[in-house]
Structure formats: C-alpha cells, structure tokens
Amino acid sequence: MQASVLVINCGSSSIKYALIPADDAPRLEGIAERLGSQEARLKAKDAQGEAHEGALAGADHAAALAAIFERLDGHTPVAVGHRIVHGGEHFTRASLLDDEVLAAVEQTSALAPLHNPANLAGIAAARELYPELPQVGVFDTAFHQSLPAHAYRYALPASLYRDHGIRRYGFHGTSHAFVSQRADALAGGNDHGWLTAHLGNGCSTCAVWQGQSRDTSMGLTPLEGLVMGTRSGDVDPGLHAHLHRQLGWSLDEIDAMLNQRSGLKGLSELTNDMRELEAAAERGHPGASLALEVFCYRIAKSLAALSCALPTLSGLIFTGGIGENSPRVRAKVIAALPHFGLDLEDAANQATLRGREGRIDTGLGPQLWVIPTDEEGQIAHETRQLLERQA
Numbered sequence: 559m560q561a562s563v564l565v566i567n568c569g570s571s572s573i574k575y576a577l578i579p580a581d582d583a584p585r586l587e588g589i590a591e592r593l594g595s596q597e598a599r600l601k602a603k604d605a606q607g608e609a610h611e612g613a614l615a616g617a618d619h620a621a622a623l624a625a626i627f628e629r630l631d632g633h634t635p636v637a638v639g640h641r642i643v644h645g646g647e648h649f650t651r652a653s654l655l656d657d658e659v660l661a662a663v664e665q666t667s668a669l670a671p672l673h674n675p676a677n678l679a680g681i682a683a684a685r686e687l688y689p690e691l692p693q694v695g696v697f698d699t700a701f702h703q704s705l706p707a708h709a710y711r712y713a714l715p716a717s718l719y720r721d722h723g724i725r726r727y728g729f730h731g732t733s734h735a736f737v738s739q740r741a742d743a744l745a746g747g748n749d750h751g752w753l754t755a756h757l758g759n760g761c762s763t764c765a766v767w768q769g770q771s772r773d774t775s776m777g778l779t780p781l782e783g784l785v786m787g788t789r790s791g792d793v794d795p796g797l798h799a800h801l802h803r804q805l806g807w808s809l810d811e812i813d814a815m816l817n818q819r820s821g822l823k824g825l826s827e828l829t830n831d832m833r834e835l836e837a838a839a840e841r842g843h844p845g846a847s848l849a850l851e852v853f854c855y856r857i858a859k860s861l862a863a864l865s866c867a868l869p870t871l872s873g874l875i876f877t878g879g880i881g882e883n884s885p886r887v888r889a890k891v892i893a894a895l896p897h898f899g900l901d902l903e904d905a906a907n908q909a910t911l912r913g914r915e916g917r918i919d920t921g922l923g924p925q926l927w928v929i930p931t932d933e934e935g936q937i938a939h940e941t942r943q944l945l946e947r948q949a
C-alpha cells in the first residue's frame with residue numbers, strides 16, 4: 559500500500575476513517591462511534607473486506623484515533639486528510655493545517671457550530687498523536703468559492719455580509735467536485751456544463767461550468783435548498799416569525815423542527831429512509847407518496863433554476879445513496895424537466911444500482927450519468943496534490 563493517505567471525517571461523537579492507497583489496492587476503512595460514552599465502539603473493515611468490531615468504552619477522539627492507527631495493519635500514511643465542513647471565505651482549496659490555518663478554521667466555527675468544533679477535535683488529536691505527519695484540511699465549502707457574487711449574496715443589508723459573513727457558502731463541495739471531474743473524464747474534455755444532484759441524507763444540487771462551481775442549492779448553512787431526510791430545505795423566511803408569534807415557539811424549537819423533524823420524515827410521518835418510503839408508497843401510503851412527489855419536484859425545480867448559471871447544458875449527474883440507487887427518483891426528476899430535452903433509457907436506469915457507474919440516456923439529448931461519489935478518494939487526491947505542490 560504505497561503512499562496511502564489516512565482520511566478522517568470527525569463528527570461530535572464519531573470518527574469515520576479510510577486509508578486510501580495511491581494505487582488500486584484495497585482500502586482499510588471503518589468508523590468509531592458513540593465516542594465519549596461507555597458504548598463507544600470501533601467497526602473496521604480489513605484489506606480482505608472482513609468486518610471487525612471492538613469495544614472502546616469511554617474513548618474520546620484521541621483514544622479512538624490511536625485505536626484506528628492500530629487497525630492500519632502497520633501501514634504508515636504519508637499524510638492525514640481531514641474533512642472540514644466550513645472553510646468560510648478563507649479556504650478556496652485544501653490547506654496544510656499549521657497554527658495559522660487552524661486559527662482561521664476556528665474563526666469560521668461560528669458559521670458551523672455543530673460541525674467545525676468536532677473537526678478541530680479530530681485535527682488536534684491527530685496532530686498530537688502523529689506530529690511528524692502533514693495534516694491537511696479539505697473543506698466542504700471550498701469548491702463553491704468560485705460562485706459569482708450574484709449567486710452567493712442574499713438580498714439582505716450589505717453590512718450583514720461585510721461584518722458577519724452572512725452569504726451563501728454551499729456544501730458537499732467534495733462530492734460535486736468529484737462527480738463533475740469524473741463526468742469530464744468520461745465525456746472527454748473539460749468544456750462542460752453539468753448539473754449535479756447529490757442525494758443522500760443531506761441533499762444538494764450544483765451547477766458546474768468548466769470544472770468550477772457556479773451556483774449551488776445550499777447556503778449559509780446546509781439547511782437551504784432541497785428537501786432532505788429530516789431537513790426541510792427552503793421555507794418561507796417568514797415562517798420563523800409566524801411560528802414564534804402565533805404558536806410561541808422558541809428559536810431552538812424552530813431550528814430543531816427544521817433540521818430534525820422535517821424533510822421526507824416530516825412529510826411522510828413515517829421515515830427518512832428512501833428505501834422504506836418507496837416500499838410504503840408502493841403499498842399506497844399517502845404520506846410516503848406525497849413525500850416522494852415533493853422531494854422529486856423540488857430537485858427538478860432546483861436543477862431548472864441552477865441551469866441559469868450554465869451557458870450550455872452537457873448533462874445531469876446523480877450521486878449519493880438515493881441518486882445512486884433509486885431509478886424511481888431519477889425517472890421522476892427527469893420527467894419533471896420535459897423542456898430540457900432529456901431522454902432517459904429505462905433499461906439502463908433500472909440497471910444502474912449499488913455503486914455502479916453508468917450513462918442512462920439514449921444519446922438523443924443531454925447526457926444523464928449515475929456516478930457513485932467518492933468523497934474519501936477526493937480528499938486523499940486533494941491531500942496528495944497539496945503535498946506535490948509543496949514538494
């Protein structure tokens with residue numbers, strides 16, 4: 559396993575990791591969960607794909623990371639690539655995490671109070687355990703720093719942007735970058751305009767022109783835009799005042815409702831899991847059918863809006879757990895965009911599942927691609943690129 563990069567994605571109580579080799583050798587990957595509790599566990603997959611599970615009772619981020627290093631079968635990575643959710647306007651690409659850069663990441667924590675502190679905890683633990691390894695930050699927001707001002711500014715008093723950084727940032731940048739670069743490679747050349755739809759538990763769309771993000775559906779926070787598993791996506795900004803004045807809801811209650819009890823789960827009153835929703839809709843569950851309709855319509859509406867950011871449309875790309883696995887969602891989204899001249903090939907759509915990459919159009923209209931995302935691979939790739947620039 560030559561020149562592998564250890565990719566780390568740190569949440570408040572979990573660490574996902576993957577040791578990514580420079581070649582096609584198998585990856586070692588896993589997750590440490592429920593950190594900080596007696597139930598903490600490490601689930602790991604070895605090079606043969608065998609699953610292992612062990613207790614990590616009471617482990618914090620540092621203890622979990624030490625346990626993860628022990629599971630790397632003696633491979634020492636050349637660097638650690640950290641996923642960082644919010645890079646604000648400071649970071650337009652991957653950056654070496656020295657003291658100065660870490661101070662800038664800390665400053666952006668106000669914009670992502672749930673995510674950046676957890677990312678920083680992982681970075682601190684990795685630096686302490688392995689001071690000799692370069693630590694690199696790869697930001698979810700960085701790919702979208704190419705948005706023009708007319709796409710990233712809200713129509714709010716300008717001082718809110720100037721003094722407090724209130725603007726649209728966009729997220730899932732690593733995924734949109736990966737799938738659009740992959741589509742460039744598959745289609746040939748990089749003179750393309752792609753509309754990408756990352757549909758997982760979190761969902762976002764992006765318009766990519768000649769390899770650069772020109773607009774995206776998420777904004778200041780990952781709540782803006784599409785309907786998601788438990789997140790509402792766009793609502794009337796007057797909703798907060800209405801719920802507060804009419805129902806006496808506090809800001810915290812409104813925030814929790816929009817993030818945790820809305821989206822597919824809120825609409826269906828059933829589940830945020832697309833597989834279960836599709837099965838329930840088949841059985842005639844009206845909430846599940848409605849949730850599916852709203853979900854797909856809003857994706858199509860978002861893609862149509864983002865098409866304004868592209869001089870020409872080469873095609874659409876579906877990715878994420880739902881985008882990669884649900885022919886029904888893909889077909890419904892495409893059916894809601896009749897004026898785009900899209901021509902879905904049904905058999906290819908039905909057959910492109912479970913991590914398969916494939917083109918699902920007939921060749922008559924814009925291209926339609928299913929491209930499994932690889933955020934870990936992209937983080938490792940950007941980490942290597944940075945090391946090469948510095949060599």
Ligand code: ADP
Binds near residue numbers: 831878883
């Ligand atoms: P995350 O955003 O947490 O990384 P994923 O990208 O794994 O999430 O996507 C999770 C979503 O993908 C869930 O809604 C899940 O139901 C959906 N999904 C996974 N497999 C299928 C499938 N075979 N058919 C439909 N939806 C699926």
